[in-house]
Amino acid sequence: MARLPGIAIEFQNGQLGQIVETPDGVFGLLASAAAVADTFDLNTPYSVRGMVDVAALGITASVDNYALYKTLKEFYAEAGEGTELWLMGFARDTKVSDWFTPDAGTGRTPAEDLLDAANGNLTMLFTTFFPDGDYVLTLDEGIDADVWAAMAKAQTLADNYTTQKFAPFYTLFEGYGYDGNKVTLKDLTELSYNRCQLLLGDTELRTGSPASKGAAVGVLAGRKAKSQVHVNPGKVADGPLSNITAYILDTPVEQTDIAALHDKGYVTFRTHTGKSGYYFTDDPLATEQDDDYRYGTNRRVIDKAYRNAHLALIDFLLDDTTVNNDGTISPIYAKTIEGKVINTIYTAMTANGELSFDVTNPADRGVICKVDLTHNVTSTSKLKLSQLQVRAKGYNRYIDVPLGFLPVTANN
Template sequence: MLPGIDIKFSNGNIGTVVSTADGVFGLLTSAVAVVDTFDLETPYIVKGMTDVAKLGIKPDVDNYRLYKWLSEFYAEAGEGQELWLMGFPKTDKVSDWFTPDVATGKTPSEALLDASNGRLSGCFTCFSPDGAYVLTVANGMDADVAAAKTLAQTLAENYTNNQYAPFFTILEGYGYTGVGTDLPNLLEESNNRVGVLIGATEKQTGTVPFMGASTSVLAGRLASLQVMENPGKVKRGALKPLQAFIVDDAVEVVDVETLHDKGYITFRTHVRKAGYYFTDSRLATAENDDYHYIERRRGIDKAFRLAHNIVSNEILNDFDLTNEGKIDPIYAKDIEGNLEREIFTQMTSRGELSRDKTNPDDLGVQAAFNLDANVAVTNRIEMVVKVRPKGYARWIEILLGYDVELNN
């Protein structure tokens, strides 16, 4: 095993029932190649619709869905936002994008992840198969969604462990039938790096039939937010689309609570507020998972990257040992301080982690070496890093009534 770092995610601690480009995402999409400008299974970077035009991606029959995804993403995120994309043949299923090659062991999606050199913190899918695709409905949606979900989780876990580049994936609830009770309960799963979106900016049976979901809008909203912000945050304002549907019905008349209660992300409205919002940011895992929500996932992943940046400098470094063969406390304290300062600077000071303002020494992060480990024997140094998350006003209770003695 090569000298390196093993960073594991501690879980179950919250008790819930150099700067990183936090909003750089990847798009995995069905597409048709454009001669001389856009090849399939090839990574591309775009930063706006001008770059999209240079690739020859147009709202025509071949790449209508891809063009619409990109236009909705930039409407929400704003021009200039970096986005990596890769197109796959329309004969592929989404699960194919996450299936390892028998010979190489690598998935098609990894080409995009590798090309970005670890910059991608999230991936989104846009499935637009050719006319030969046969939709197989199982548990209320395309059966391939379940297969892709499991494979995407495995890829994310493996890539995080091997490349130190954590990311999450949002899939479309493709082919959703509109019967929420048929859907599997994602809260009974353990895929805390995968989420499923249901709902779109157009009807399934519109002028151009659409069986997918508008992951473009979710990606655009997340790209415009800091890592600790929920995409459904009302203070950020309504989403850009003026229409939102689930199957063929306007979101206003759909029972979105059932979808939410089963762990899906979808659209909603708020009384006396114009426009559409996201219900929440759930991933396909239990509610008591520390990383059940996208913002918790993004926050811990950013801390992971920062910790790796600092501690990787110490690989194969030499240091003094105590008489018992343990790590020198002064050396340990130096690294702890470097790591804490980095995470404080890049996250806490930006409001992405909580800080106890009653304690001037609180940084929102704590790093501590195991000073009892016999490093002389094991050549392994151990440390624990803890960060304090933000709180979220998911449920607000107000007791309202009359009282003539307001000053008492």
């Protein structure tokens, strides 16, 4: 079968042991909602930049739109007014998994309407589920069973959308309906969803009115939206979060076994001795511990490198060049391609502190790009890169300190 001229970029795994600025913090919110006459329709993409725009849409803390309004309010409290956000509301009798389910006729998922409306600029989606009174919660390993179905479909959508549109993203989910049992809770490190993340914990009580069965995804999304791609949302130096309360069901997080939730791969809230306010525990995704993209930081970094590599290489698509007698690419032309890719990623990322590099080596730009000089371009019509790698940042997840008294020395 003939292949449409294009570029194929494959993510490698197991490797860790004119520039256009990419919109790193442009996210999309998918939420249960009710339409507002003349201002807010369901299944329709909207772009907002603050609570003034939210008010213009008629979205308030009403009975039907309470969770949507709460999420938006917490997002902007953390991210700041002026932050671009795309949102789409879905009827309250639909499930989160429905939003990621392909239509039987078109093959498209509802979430794609939001992704396409934003022209592929969304780097993360996050969901807020607030079903109507007819919804029956079915627990599966401590959380609403539909969450697991939604994650599997979201992973498939993200993988396919990345391949087809060169616009990678991942999705943040709520641990909806969490029953508080840390023992029977599913272990996310046994899954393979490195484009999905799950948050436990909310800013409101489970027994509140209305009852809070979801999670404060707006806070986490807001912290990520205002941070560079390499920055961990739990970074203590960035200060506490905007929320002044944080609970696991009805228990303050400081009285909860947060370590058990962390060990199973969940993001949640925590406190630090001597520090006021709340912080996030870390930034894991729902995947194995040896996955290079286990953390949202690495996911965001490699996705930004991916977007910039595509941006650099697209200018060479269907380009013509002189080749060697054996059909292989000219080394001079290869150097041109390598230089374009390296400089594009360097300018967009390394120069902004998002990649590591050897400070003692002026030639190190945090990027390695090599064109395959042995591949026959003439006979295959395919230019191959043998290597494209970026150097990730290191993170101080643990700090070991040998504290003791200075030894006493005898007076001479």
